[in-house]
Amino acid sequence: MTQVLVAGVMWALVVSLLILRRGRADRSITYxxxxxALAMTLNVDPVYEVTDPLLGGTNIVTLIGDALLMIGLYFLGHGVMKAGDYRPRLIRLAVxxxxxxxxxALVLALFLSINSGATTTTFMHDIGDQLQAFFYSVTVFTYCGVVMAAMHALAISQWTATRGLMRVPAVCLTLGSASGIVLCISVWVMDIAHVTGATSVLEAASAWYGPLTLASFLLLCAGFVAQPLARILRRQSHGVKTDALLAQLEPMWHTATKLRPGLSNQQHSNGLSTDPESQLHRHVVEIRDAMIDPRIDYVINDYQLAILERAEQHLLGAPLAKRNDGTTA
Known part of the structure; x- marks a missing residue:
């Protein structure tokens, strides 16, 4: 059941990303x-039982699924790293x-050395006592654990670098990667317990595998879906605030441009339209120009000055908001 849920969650993420991240140059997260999603789908028992016999019935689908998982995590870590400015050498090496x-290459060599037997949906349960199988599983989940640890460090750096709504995706990624690390540790414990014959330890660790798998992928998917959603909501909020400030500055600007005609009047007479952000910038500039022009007598009160300063801070915050948006890949 866990396999079906995780596969469903991953395909839902694929659809969401294709909708929310369309037009973006970097496709790492989508890849x-x-x-x-393909790796998790191949792990679903009915799918495995159909596909593996078609490929020879030697559990080769286990290798394919694990390889797809490793490649997927590579793209995942790569995408998270490219989204932020925190890129230490150790993390660049890890991802x-x-x-x-x-x-x-190591996983392939180890798999070929395993006596994998006939098609089985309980691959490690059936052959986990083989030393080669032990090293195979440990290698797969060591790589996964290393990438998860790198993602965890990157997510924490994004968490501390963002604020407000943009912090939500980073929090989800931090918790999801932490769950992934614990998942990898639980698999190592299971592998060691299996090869050493510690049945009680194996059963105890196995109980955590399903919940940790589901928690890891749910939290990671939530983080990656939350990123574009947070950007959309932030842009909408920024636009609403821009429109409100434009309306508040309009009376001051009209007075200022009557006394000191500026570029806005020329644009208006030429039929040129500008976006609200540009209009707000032009309003602020022309009001400030009128305030400092010694040829005219233009003075604003404290309340109007406070509105003008809020508009300036709003405009100055735009580049910062753009950088923070990038953190969420």
């Missing part, structure tokens, strides 16, 4: 979602292509 290639 990651597709790869991981880099060389690390992925080495891990995939």
């Amino acid at each position: 990651a979602a597709v790869m991981i 880099g292509r060389p690390a992925l290639c080495v891990a995939l």
